[in-house]
Amino acid sequence: MTALKACKILITGANRGLGLEIVKQLSEDSCQKHIFATCRDPDGSKSEALRELAKKHPNVITIIRLDADDPCSVKESAKKVGSLVGKNGLNLLVNNAAIVANGTVQTSSVEDMKNTFNTNVIGPLLIIREYLPYLQIAAKASGTPGMSCNKAAFINISTIAGSMTRIPSIYNQFPTLPYAVSKAGFNMLTVLAAEEIKADEILCMALHPGWVKTELGGDDATLEPKESVEGMLRVIGSLTEKQHGRFLDYTGETVPW
Template sequence: MAGPQCCAVMVTGANRGIGLELVKHFLKEPNPPKVVFGTCRDPKGPKGQELRNMASKHSNLIILPLEATDPSSVDAAAKKAEAHLGGRGLNLLINNAGVMPPCSMDSITAKDLLDVYNTNVVGPMLVTKAFLPLLKKAAHACQQKGLSCGKAAIINMSTILGSIEKTPETYFFMPVVSYRCSKAALNMLTKCQSMCYKEEGILCTAIHPGWVKTDLGGHQADITVEESVKGIMKVLCNLSEKQHGVLVTWEGNVLPW
């Protein structure tokens, strides 16, 4: 399934799991983006090796160091991206970086909650604000009507575990309280972004990637990274005003907040 026709894409947390697989899929598209920005905290370290290997084979992959919770790091990444784009805008921002430490109602502490919020909510907020001028530039330069990932879009990687309505169905097999609370907050951030940026022509959607076999999801998960990302790529192609400000699954189904 071909992905959305974007000139410039950015994926945070691109050195492993879903983020890395998203970068792979964008690069192997029949008509790949002219620029794919893959970000991670330490691209020169051992965890960035696979990303570096891909960059050596694909000149359109640009690796950016980015610590999403550090405003100076985020701003530096935005300036580097702007320089690489050479006056063009950014069509698609995928806020994928996140953490999910074990956490129950008995074990949770204030520090647990604040640390996870900082990565899973504050990080996407900082990154989006820093890259917003580039997203606006892409949206304003596009002649097509409506909203789409090919025009300009913010995609926040969320989860069904952040759905308040679905909590009774999912809590007991995976409590992860701090993660759940942070993703519920990310869902609210997505909704607020959708209200604020619609007039700018920027699509804002949250995506539940499924329970995926990654370092985050564990080996007991339901689906592989490739299965999840193939579904996400298909969803990205079909996003429009109907999914603006909505939480959708990797299979394209709408989830309640």
């Protein structure tokens, strides 16, 4: 399975796609964990698979409402999780929730630009801000030097569509300007957050999951969610301060900004 031994873990966008697969694989791990699986509408039809998974692992998975596009929801979720994590804090937060909108310079709507930026950049910013105190607690409680995802970490699930180096070669095939621009902003958020929190010894980095067959990735994608998540969890479990502020893919290879 995975070398990840973090005890308290929060996953955003956990009701479908990669988020759901991450929760599934972590819940099957032999290491004792408490997973906070967050999503926009825990009681809705799109969260049925997550609810069923939580029923199978009632002592491991707690479902929390968190809408990345709603600052009040982010704040309320942090209060709830904070009341549950205890004196050792939160070890790992995976910023996975995101939306996609297609378009080009000539066709992208103002609404799509605003919506993708709100969910993919402002949402993660607020999540990092609200949950930072609980990761600071975990970092201090660990009593160990250095950085790791078992101690305290923010992992931001990004994409090569947010890479200014890589996007030109795939833009004709994937004309998703609102998504690409928002993910480039997300990558900058990762770099600056990493700079701010390095003194707290909280690891922060961006991770590209590959092109995955999910609702977001589409049926033509080359990877199954299981394979992508297995790779990401191996990478996450191996991270140290050497990868702080970096951009890697699910195999551990560096992705250019």
